[in-house]
Amino acid sequence: MTARTGRHFLQIPGPTNVPDQVLRAMSAPTIDHRGPEFAALTLRLLEAIKPVFGTSGPVVIYPASGTGAWEAALVNTLSPGDRVLAFETGHFATLWREMAGSLGLEVDRDFVPGDWRHGADPDVLAERLAADTAREIKAVCVVHNETSTAVTSRIADIRRAMDEAGHPALLLVDTISSLGSIDYRHDEWGVDVTVAGSQKGLMLPPGLSFNAVSSKALEASRTARLPRSFWDWQPIIEANKKGSFSYTPATNLLYGLEEALRLLDAEGLPEVYARHARHAAATRAAVRGWGLEVLCLDEREHSGSLTAVLMPEGHDADEVRKIILERFDMSLGAGLGKLAGRVFRIGHLGSFNDLTLAGTLAGVQMGLELAGVPIKKDGLGDALDLLRTE
Numbered sequence: 008m009t010a011r012t013g014r015h016f017l018q019i020p021g022p023t024n025v026p027d028q029v030l031r032a033m034s035a036p037t038i039d040h041r042g043p044e045f046a047a048l049t050l051r052l053l054e055a056i057k058p059v060f061g062t063s064g065p066v067v068i069y070p071a072s073g074t075g076a077w078e079a080a081l082v083n084t085l086s087p088g089d090r091v092l093a094f095e096t097g098h099f100a101t102l103w104r105e106m107a108g109s110l111g112l113e114v115d116r117d118f119v120p121g122d123w124r125h126g127a128d129p130d131v132l133a134e135r136l137a138a139d140t141a142r143e144i145k146a147v148c149v150v151h152n153e154t155s156t157a158v159t160s161r162i163a164d165i166r167r168a169m170d171e172a173g174h175p176a177l178l179l180v181d182t183i184s185s186l187g188s189i190d191y192r193h194d195e196w197g198v199d200v201t202v203a204g205s206q207k208g209l210m211l212p213p214g215l216s217f218n219a220v221s222s223k224a225l226e227a228s229r230t231a232r233l234p235r236s237f238w239d240w241q242p243i244i245e246a247n248k249k250g251s252f253s254y255t256p257a258t259n260l261l262y263g264l265e266e267a268l269r270l271l272d273a274e275g276l277p278e279v280y281a282r283h284a285r286h287a288a289a290t291r292a293a294v295r296g297w298g299l300e301v302l303c304l305d306e307r308e309h310s311g312s313l314t315a316v317l318m319p320e321g322h323d324a325d326e327v328r329k330i331i332l333e334r335f336d337m338s339l340g341a342g343l344g345k346l347a348g349r350v351f352r353i354g355h356l357g358s359f360n361d362l363t364l365a366g367t368l369a370g371v372q373m374g375l376e377l378a379g380v381p382i383k384k385d386g387l388g389d390a391l392d393l394l395r396t397e
């Protein structure tokens with residue numbers, strides 16, 4: 008292993024690069040989580056986090072990865088045997104559905120298969136809900152930004168389909184790789200539980216996750232019968248009122264969260280979303296310039312936070328990633344599940360700017376060339392043209 012100089016390029020779609028300001032905030036001394044200073048921090052944080060979700064309701068914070076918040080969303084709102092409608096948008100949607108099954112929910116009857124190149128289809132949802140005349144489907148689960156495919160589902164259209172069907176099911180949405188990087192509106196889109204994590208758009212290390220909770224979901228939690236203890240919203244929301252938690256919170260990650268929220272607020276959320284959309288468009292320009300294919304097939308559904316690149320027949324995406332890591336000290340996302348070896352994923356979310364993107368795409372272009380993948384040479388130039396002019 009040769010000595011490394013400069014900064015590693017962490018261009019996987021999470022964990023993402025943690026800004027120096029956030030790392031510094033986290034290095035402050037750990038304090039008494041039952042003392043007045045910490046209570047004040049908690050109360051500030053619980054308010055400051057709401058705009059990122061687009062909610063005025065409660066946000067529950069867990070010292071856990073996103074997977075924990077998936078479980079929390081299910082066990083707080085549903086009862087054994089409840090029917091859950093889930094779309095097969097990719098690897099993460101599949102894992103969440105499997106978790107629901109293992110918790111004792113009925114996930115096979117209302118399964119909507121997919122090709123891993125499209126988001127959740129509002130028309131299919133409308134048909135399924137119309138057919139459920141007895142109103143037995145209790146929840147609809149959608150992954151907003153499917154990190155395995157770089158396809159973003161249209162949550163506002165999903166909500167419209169549910170409203171038009173007049174169906175009372177809860178809408179549960181995973182925003183683990185979109186919150187803080189792609190426009191999202193928990194209240195306006197009538198989402199009942201929004202699931203999020205710290206290590207992607209929020210620019211923190213892994214270790215925190217979130218549930219934003221609608222009043223309808225909170226109401227459902229009063230009668231939901233799936234077993235829960237640690238994940239139970241009620242004691243946490245109760246303790247939060249006084250700035251405390253019903254468990255020992257992740258003190259230093261919360262310091263980092265306050266700083267990350269300050270950074271997002273200083274840039275402005277609309278500007279943050281526009282920056283991500285612009286970098287995503289420049290990345291697609293590069294991919295198309297190389298003559299390669301972006302995995303997402305619907306122009307309305309391209310992810311703002313990452314891009315999945317399909318390899319030409321006979322070429323291994325993991326070989327390209329290996330060369331790029333060894334030669335240029337950059338990590339890219341691997342193909343997950345049935346996409347293993349067939350795609351690599353470029354993360355362009357979180358703490359990121361034009362020149363980080365230019366460096367990232369230069370590394371990808373050189374890696375493709377070194378791996379002998381046939382490309383047209385002008386992909387990076389196309390991305391730079393877009394960055395220069397817009």
Ligand SMILES: *Cc1c(COP(=O)(O)O)cnc(C)c1O
Binds near residue numbers: 072
């Ligand atoms: C990363 C990710 C997860 C898994 O979250 P963990 O923090 O790894 O538990 C779930 N869903 C999506 C969409 C993700 O991107």
